[in-house]
Amino acid sequence: xxxxxxxxxxxxxxxxxxxxxxxxxxxxxxxxxxxxxxxxxxxxxxxxxxxxxxxxxxxxxxxxxxxxxxxxxxxxxxxxxxxxxxxxxxxxxxxxxxxxxxxxxxxxxxxxxxxxxxxxxxxxxxxxxxxxxxxxxxxxxxxxxxxxxxxxxxxxxxxxxxxxxxxxxxxxxxxxxxxxxxxxxxxxxxxxxxxxxxxxxxxxxxxxxxxxxxxxxxxxxxxxxxxxxxxxxxxxxxxxxxxxxxxxxxxxxxxxxxxxxxxxxxxxxxxxxxxxxxxxxxxxxxxxxxxxxxxxxxxxxxxxxxxxxxxx
Amino acid sequence: xxxxxxxxxxxxxxxxxxxxxxxxxxxxxxxxxxxxxxxxxxxxxxxxxxxxxxxxxxxxxxxxxxxxxxxxxxxxxxxxxxxxxxxxxxxxxxxxxxxxxxxxxxxxxxxxxxxxxxxxxxxxxxxxxxxxxxxxxxxxxxxxxxxxxxxxxxxxxxxxxxxxxxxxxxxxxxxxxxxxxxxxxxxxxxxxxxxxxxxxxxxxxxxxxxxxxxxxxxxxxxxxxxxxxxxxxxxxxxxxxxxxxxxxxxx
Numbered sequence: 096x097x098x099x100x101x102x103x104x105x106x107x108x109x110x111x112x113x114x115x116x117x118x119x120x121x122x123x124x125x126x127x128x129x130x131x132x133x134x135x136x137x138x139x140x141x142x143x144x145x146x147x148x149x150x151x152x153x154x155x156x157x158x159x160x161x162x163x164x165x166x167x168x169x170x171x172x173x174x175x176x177x178x179x180x181x182x183x184x185x186x187x188x189x190x191x192x193x194x195x196x197x198x199x200x201x202x203x204x205x206x207x208x209x210x211x212x213x214x215x216x217x218x219x220x221x222x223x224x225x226x227x228x229x230x231x232x233x234x235x236x237x238x239x240x241x242x243x244x245x246x247x248x249x250x251x252x253x254x255x256x257x258x259x260x261x262x263x264x265x266x267x268x269x270x271x272x273x274x275x276x277x278x279x280x281x282x283x284x285x286x287x288x289x290x291x292x293x294x295x296x297x298x299x300x301x302x303x304x305x306x307x308x309x310x311x312x313x314x315x316x317x318x319x320x321x322x323x324x325x326x327x328x329x330x331x332x333x334x335x336x337x338x339x340x341x342x343x344x345x346x347x348x349x350x351x352x353x354x355x356x357x358x359x360x361x362x363x364x365x366x367x368x369x370x371x372x373x374x375x376x377x378x379x380x381x382x383x384x385x386x387x388x389x390x391x392x393x394x395x396x397x398x399x400x401x402x403x404x405x406x407x
Numbered sequence: 408x409x410x411x412x413x414x415x416x417x418x419x420x421x422x423x424x425x426x427x428x429x430x431x432x433x434x435x436x437x438x439x440x441x442x443x444x445x446x447x448x449x450x451x452x453x454x455x456x457x458x459x460x461x462x463x464x465x466x467x468x469x470x471x472x473x474x475x476x477x478x479x480x481x482x483x484x485x486x487x488x489x490x491x492x493x494x495x496x497x498x499x500x501x502x503x504x505x506x507x508x509x510x511x512x513x514x515x516x517x518x519x520x521x522x523x524x525x526x527x528x529x530x531x532x533x534x535x536x537x538x539x540x541x542x543x544x545x546x547x548x549x550x551x552x553x554x555x556x557x558x559x560x561x562x563x564x565x566x567x568x569x570x571x572x573x574x575x576x577x578x579x580x581x582x583x584x585x586x587x588x589x590x591x592x593x594x595x596x597x598x599x600x601x602x603x604x605x606x607x608x609x610x611x612x613x614x615x616x617x618x619x620x621x622x623x624x625x626x627x628x629x630x631x632x633x634x635x636x637x638x639x640x641x642x643x644x645x646x647x648x649x650x651x652x653x654x655x656x657x658x
Contacts, residue, residue: 366457366631
């Protein structure tokens with residue numbers, strides 16, 4: 096008889112039944128018809144980023160497909176904190192699954208205010224700070240400015256006892272250095288990475304294909320970049336990493352875990368196949384059985400044990 | 408409303424010309440559930456492109472077959488058009504909001520592949536004993552989809568040379584209304600010019616009008632927030648694709 100396989104994992108103090116969760120802004124359970132699978136099978140749910148004030152998001156067209164991914168400029172349509180608490184959150188707090196609320200602010204104070212509101216809600220397991228949306232009208236995003244990043248994380252930290260996850264941008268010289276700044280300011284984990292700034296031109300019209308001009312690239316093109324970023328963060332910090340970027344399969348998930356991620360988020364792949372997260376869970380079990388692994392602890396960070404040839 | 412994912416098989420493929428193809432797909436569960444106004448997302452299992460949103464021309468809950476008109480506009484639709492009988496294609500659906508019933512008479516206005524979603528509604532209106540007239544245009548006679556079927560359901564005014572003459576089928580609708588025909592509802596699909604023509608009609612006559620709209624969609628199920636439309640940027644996949652007429656001209 097073979098020992099049971101467990102996909103359970105820990106992100107700091109947060110215990111997850113498995114490492115699979117949707118990336119913020121790519122999954123809904125309140126405003127659209129319910130998906131035809133049991134969402135309780137997922138490790139956690141991550142909500143779409145919430146802003147303090149209501150906002151409509153960016154003008155259409157919001158999407159442009161590329162051969163290796165998807166450029167989006169959604170711009171965080173948000174009902175604002177008050178309506179979020181009254182109308183959106185109640186759909187999720189009745190669920191029996193770890194809930195990660197995502198926060199987007201325009202100032203450190205907004206991160207603090209939203210974190211403070213969420214702190215009293217028992218059903219919220221952790222708070223993810225979206226410091227890296229390329230699509231809102233920041234002067235620059237907090238994830239690109241170490242001083243601003245520290246201020247935003249520290250502001251939220253001062254208002255909440257919940258685990259804080261800092262979601263970082265790939266558009267920096269060193270994601271690891273930014274992660275270290277987040278860690279120093281009180282982040283309990285880093286979500287690595289958000290979309291990469293991108294654009295596309297329609298050569299028939301001579302115009303940009305995204306209404307707001309620039310967007311963020313997600314999808315398969317991002318995977319090796321995200322993997323390198325996860326690696327970099329594990330070398331620069333002691334806090335856990337949630338890997339995200341271009342994951343489409345269980346094999347992709349395994350690669351992130353081996354690079355050091357404790358859990359992963361899946362976004363664009365759900366647009367190709369809405370039940371891909373459930374499929375990945377099945378395939379993860381198959382992989383574990385084939386390789387005679389019993390626990391993710393055997394896999395997480397495995398690639399760090401390999402000898403790396405020094406490049407001169 | 409609920410949706411599901413169904414692995415479908417291509418039963419037949421009919422190329423109407425080099426850019427327009429009709430696929431008959433066996434998808435019994437979705438064929439059982441779908442109602443006029445709704446659409447499906449199609450994705451060949453090996454495709455690296457996102458699914459494409461398509462409103463079926465027809466379906467039959469007894470045979471489980473949906474007919475989908477595919478016009479090639481890029482690499483994603485080119486892959487769909489290349490599907491052969493026996494090939495598998497993943498379908499997600501039915502999606503979007505059902506067309507809301509309102510008493511007629513109805514005028515259905517469409518061009519090209521935009522004629523497709525009008526046919527199921529035409530059948531529904533005829534079954535409800537509502538008077539309905541059709542104002543349809545296409546590049547060629549064989550692209551005037553289901554012409555005979557429309558003729559059996561109501562009076563049809565068709566045009567094949569809109570682009571050459573500048574004469575629109577909405578000009579014919581306007582003429583009929585000037586001559587005393589009083590539709591209560593107009594539904595437009597497939598052409599911005601016809602939408603603009605209908606806006607003109609609405610300026611002159613008190614008539615309700617709506618439009619079936621398209622926008623780039625990644626998921627079709629409300630998750631990606633990509634298909635924003637109108638002043639409030641409603642999502643076409645959840646709150647559409649049928650929208651107030653005016654949204655068809657501010658897009």
